[in-house]
Amino acid sequence: MQEVIIATKNAGKAKEFERMFKPLGYEVKTLLDYPDFPEVEETGTTFEENAILKAETVSKAFKRMVIADDSGLMIDALEGRPGIYSARYAGEEKDDQKNMDKVLKEMENTPDNSRQARFYCALAIAAPGKEALTVAGTCEGFILREKRGAHGFGYDPIFLVEEKRKAMAELKPEEKSQISHRAKALNKLEELLPSYLSGDEKA
Ligand SMILES: O=c1[nH]c(=O)c2ncn([C@@H]3O[C@H](COP(=O)(O)OP(=O)(O)OP(=O)(O)O)[C@@H](O)[C@H]3O)c2[nH]1
Numbered sequence: 553m554q555e556v557i558i559a560t561k562n563a564g565k566a567k568e569f570e571r572m573f574k575p576l577g578y579e580v581k582t583l584l585d586y587p588d589f590p591e592v593e594e595t596g597t598t599f600e601e602n603a604i605l606k607a608e609t610v611s612k613a614f615k616r617m618v619i620a621d622d623s624g625l626m627i628d629a630l631e632g633r634p635g636i637y638s639a640r641y642a643g644e645e646k647d648d649q650k651n652m653d654k655v656l657k658e659m660e661n662t663p664d665n666s667r668q669a670r671f672y673c674a675l676a677i678a679a680p681g682k683e684a685l686t687v688a689g690t691c692e693g694f695i696l697r698e699k700r701g702a703h704g705f706g707y708d709p710i711f712l713v714e715e716k717r718k719a720m721a722e723l724k725p726e727e728k729s730q731i732s733h734r735a736k737a738l739n740k741l742e743e744l745l746p747s748y749l750s751g752d753e754k755a
């Protein structure tokens with residue numbers, strides 16, 4: 553089976569990429585398989601910039617084609633926050649529960665008709681000797697008033713998926729992999745993947 557490297561240390565993302573790449577015939581490796589690899593500093597000002605930073609850093613180190621994901625939750629009532637700071641919204645320790653509690657508290661007085669939000673995922677692909685490329689996907693929904701469901705990661709328990717009328721964390725993993733921001737971005741990337749991979753072999 554061919555191998556694809558995803559430049560992430562996020563176990564939730566890693567599982568989703570494994571599920572999504574399997575039918576395409578790829579085995580997924582992530583930075584969780586290389587625990588000594590240092591975390592790439594996300595100094596960009598957009599999801600795309602951060603995704604490229606992660607993909608290019610790891611691609612240069614491994615001399616291989618690499619995909620990276622930079623993603624987050626954008627809430628209209630909070631002027632787009634937590635946005636690119638989603639992972640560390642409540643502090644450096646990247647605690648999903650604390651991040652959700654912070655959002656719920658900030659949205660306590662936000663009425664039901666003003667709770668629109670969306671997940672955004674930028675994927676970057678980088679390979680030796682090639683310019684990095686990005687694609688993006690979004691998933692529309694609303695911020696709930698309490699946590700629901702046990703699947704997924706991050707903010708999934710407080711995000712009501714518009715098209716499913718269920719919390720993202722109430723969807724089975726295979727359902728999330730059909731409709732998520734990550735799935736939509738990956739669908740776009742899928743079209744570009746074969747040429748990138750064939751280029752990788754020559755690099
Ligand atoms: O409920 C969620 N469902 C999702 O599907 C999802 N995708 C992203 N997020 C949030 O956005 C941060 C990404 O930040 P991020 O792209 O910098 O990743 P990260 O720092 O966790 O890992 P890495 O990939 O950088 O190693 C994550 O931690 C989460 O808080 C999600 N939350």
Ligand SMILES: [Mg+2]
Binds near residue numbers: 594639
């Ligand atoms: Mg990160």
